Amino acid sequence: MYELVQAVLDSDEKTALRQLISELYSSGRQYFLQNEILQAFEDYCHKFQKPAYFYHSSTIGELIHYTHEILLEEESVWFLFRPRIASQEVCKLAADLTSVEPMTPQALLDLRDRLVNRYQPQILEIDLGPFYEPSPTIRDPRNIGKGLEFLNRYLSSKLFADPQHWLEALFKFLHEHKHNSIPLLVNDRIHSATQLSQQVKQALRVVGNLPANEPYEKFRFQLQELGFEPGWGNTASRVRETLELLDRLIDTPDHAVNEAFISRIPLTFHVVLVSVHGWVGQEGVLGRAETAGQVAYVLDQAYSLDKKLHEDIKLAGLDLLGIQPQVIILTRLIPNCEGTLCNQRIEKVQGTENTWILRVPFAEFNPKVTQNWISKFEIWPYLETFALDAERELLAKFGGRPDLIIGNYSDGNLVASLLARRLKVTHCNIAHSLEKSKYLFSDLYWQDLEEQYHFSLQFSADLISMNAADFIITSSYHEIMGTPDTTGQYESYKCFTMPQLYHVVNGIELFSPKFNVVPPGVNEKSFFPYSQTEDRVPDDQQRVYELLFTREDRQILGHLENLDKRPIFALAPLKSVKNFTGLVECFGQSQELQERCHLILVTGKLHSSEATNLEEKGEIERLHELVNQYHLEHKMRWLGMRLTSRDLGEAYRVIADCQGIFVHPARFEAFGVTILEAMLSGLPTFATQFGGSLEIIQHGENGFHINPTNLEETATKILEFIRQCEINPQYWQKISEQAIKRVREKYNWQLHTNRLLLLTKIYSFWNYASQDNREAMLRYLEALFYLMYKPRAEKLLEQHRQR
Structure with missing residues (x-):
């Protein structure tokens, strides 16, 4: 990129670059991100009447399209380039464009600190890079995740x-190789x-x-x-x-x-799935709104693992020895369980042979907090003691060590890494979603957000657990590396600053073979095609239809006057990133959409008095404002309630009966299990282009990508589909069938589980046989835990005690 910058400076386009930079300086801002840079360049081209080719095909146009950040200082302009996936370069230009020089990641992090007035000359630098040097690395970015x-x-x-x-x-x-002292194989x-x-x-x-x-x-x-021996x-x-x-x-x-x-080879008999902060249960509870997807994932994964492990034991001839595989979902016991079973120590997972939910309480040194559910942002002070207590429980339940520990989400992965380190067993990391990517500048402004989110603890926990893991499972390639235009979730941990706390100059080796894309499946007992009529229950069908379209209830807003319109269905918790306000505004601004369709929303709540945090309250209030602003009371239904998996599956199918569509309008979605559920149910699906859904949906073949920030374009895409369906009545059916086929062929739990267990075996052998010294890295991560993470967790604990 240095050569490209120099080419601009050596050409007639230097004047254009100077004028563009002058425009940026005149804004009074110092920090510009990619979309803002592209918009500024487009505005510049329009203002200075540049020919059409100039925006795309000029040398400066090429340079701008590779630019992800521009940072302005009084005497210099810094460009952060991303010329290709998994590659970043930094150049500093003199403000008068007389010179250009490449800069180090450390210099960029110092600059970011200065721009927020939180620079300090001496700061801890975290660099995991040297620990990966002895290990084999992937060369081609296209093979990352393989x-x-x-x-x-x-x-x-x-x-x-x-x-x-x-x-x-x-x-x-x-x-x-042995199992509980029983010799196997040789x-x-x-x-x-x-x-x-x-x-x-x-x-x-x-x-x-x-x-x-x-x-x-x-x-x-x-x-x-x-x-x-047997096996x-x-x-x-x-x-x-x-x-x-x-x-x-x-x-x-x-x-x-x-x-x-x-x-x-039969290597895996005892598996632990760690999911700490959610309400993990089967009856009357499936996580909270923020973790429902994670809990469903863990339960489905446990069910599939139980089935596969028993099949493998039988095929290996080990049932002869009476060996029984066992899966344990490790979570926390919540005494004030709000009528659920989350206060029971042990619970059998329905439909399995030997899978259990094991609930371990948080130590009772702060009962005012630990007796109740604790938000994922507040849970950090209790995890180390929880891991120690859980270790004793697991050893007793298994009668020995587990063979595999799978962490889920940031807190579950920290616990998994602590357990795996002590027990010396294989650790698989599944993040599901990394909060760092969801909140813009969450690292740079961490101090302003600390009271609410405690990102210093979460990001430190992420660094520790993702590097300590033997292997990492992601649902999509995008989760690791993003796209040519967007940064991946794990990639965001490569180089970042938390001013006055630490600099991360190399937080994760993205080319490490520890990364594996292994997407989840769908629970096909609850979610199956609408055309599978033999498995549908007519009473459920009628009840769910009335719930969606006609029932009067305090938790339902809206009364539909014309039931013949095509329904648009959307489902998500009330979080700003899910962008339900954008979807309602898109519907409200399009008279044609209102004439042709109903909008049906399902969220956890309807009234602001039910909100558990300010973000949720703001979303509810904004949705009510939009309903009133666009007079949508008779054109949409808003169900503020949680549906059981059984009812939710039937809801998708009822919408499909009406030849409706499913819309997932999130500003960002790491993967999107609801997308899979809707597609498998037979619903043509419109999903955000920002995130893992880019890999789930093949645009125009089995679904559609939308830019949820462009409301007019979103409405146009939906209307184009509806018009096509009216011209060709088979078009809806074609997309529906292709959506079902896509999920069945690529996103199923059998494929996931086969891959997961093979990964466990390969990485177990690799760790045993290789000459790599992981001990040095693990010691480094221990230092981060005890010197950085633990003091901050104890500080948060003191705040909890004062409540």
Whole structure:
């Protein structure tokens, strides 16, 4: 980018750059983001009557389109460029454009501090980069999020290049593997990798002479004499296939064979899913509005894991030993549980063989707070003690250590990292959504936001847990790296400042193979296509139809005069980022939309007196203002209530019966499970172009992208679809069927769980066999926890005690 800047300065376009910068200075502002920069350049081109090509095709136009930030000082202008995904460059120009020089990330962070008048010359710098240097890294940004594929190829290349070392490591890994002191796979009769190779061939001769369906227990002791314990398969054919894969891996290493073999090995029996701050339960509660999606995800994931683990145990022949896999959802016990079961220590997950919700109370050193639900922004002081207490409970419940700990959200991942460190087990990080990306300048102005959000604790916890994790699961590529025009959630942790607290010059290695895109599925018991009539309950259908369209209730606003219009359906908690006010304003401003459609909103609340925070209160009040301003009382319905999963699934289907559409108007959405639910139900879906939905929906094929900040354009896209449906009655059906197909093929829990367990096995072997010294990084992260995180958590605890 330095060369591009220099090219502008050496050309006639230098005058245009000087004039543009002068326009920025005249605004009186110092900080400009990408959309503001593009708008300023467009305004400049219009003001100075530049030809049409100048905005897009000139050298300065190219430079501006790569620019993500411009920062103005009295004597200099700083440009932050993002020439491609996963790459940032900084240049400083003299204000008179006489010179340009590249700048370091440290210099940029100092500048940002100066611009908010919070600069201090000596400040803690956090740099995780050196700890990733010994590890293999991905080179091509397009392969970020494909860590499993990369690591498989890397491992097979190592096996090929240094077979003795890696085969010995594989032998030891198999030999040492046990479950609760029960030896599995390889016993003491085999002493080396060389002998393992020989014995595999002998074992293959034994099982090759047996009928394919011969049960393992009939030839178990023959294999045991050769050095093989249970775990290879439940029949002769299954054992033969697994041993053949090992034989091929030993003789001719290949990444596909490596993956196939590792996937067969029974390594995972006990799994912990950590979800701390939500109301985690099954009856009468499914999280709070802010965590309902997370809790549904965890319950669905647990159900799928339970099913898959039991299948794998049976296929491996381990049911012969009475081995029972177990999944535990670890959450907090809430004494004042508001009529739910969240005050019960243990609860069986319905429909599973051996999955439980284990609730551990927060230590009773502050009962006025800990007896009640605690917001995700306030929970930080209690997590370390919770982790220690949970460790004892888990060891007792499992009768030993778990094999995998999965953290959910920032608080759950911090607890997971503490548990995994103490128990020395594999840690998977699932953020779901990182708050840093949701709140503009939340790092730069953290001190102003600290009383309400405590971002110093959350961002520190994120840095600790995401780097401590053995692997990270994201729902989309966008979550890691964003797009060519937008920064990804994890990418936002790469380099940032929290003035007067610390600078992060390298907070996460985005090219690390620890990142894996593994999208979730949908609970197909609750959410299935509207056309699947044999699974629908007519009474539910009628009741939910009346709820959406006709029922009178204190928690429902609006009375529809004409029920024949096409419904527009939207569902979300009342948060500003969900942008329901934008959707209502879009509907209110379009007379044609009002003539052709009804708007039906489902939120958790209807009255401002029900709000639990200022943001929620503001959203409710603004929605009421818009309803009155555009006289929408007879053109929309607003349900201020929480629907059960069963009713919500039927709500999507009832809207589909009416050939309606689903709109997700969020300003940003990390992924959007409701998008999957609506699509699987058969609803043509219009979803924000800002976030993971870009990867869910293929525009025009199985749904549509909208820019929710452009209300007129959003209305136009919806109306274009409706007109197409009127011209071609099969068009709605076509998009509906393609939406169902998209979700079924790519977003299902079976795919997710198979991938998750394979990741666990591959990363467990990698950590065992590699020469990387993760201990140094973990010690560094411990220092951050005890010297940065913990003192601030104790300070927050003191505030809680004074309430």
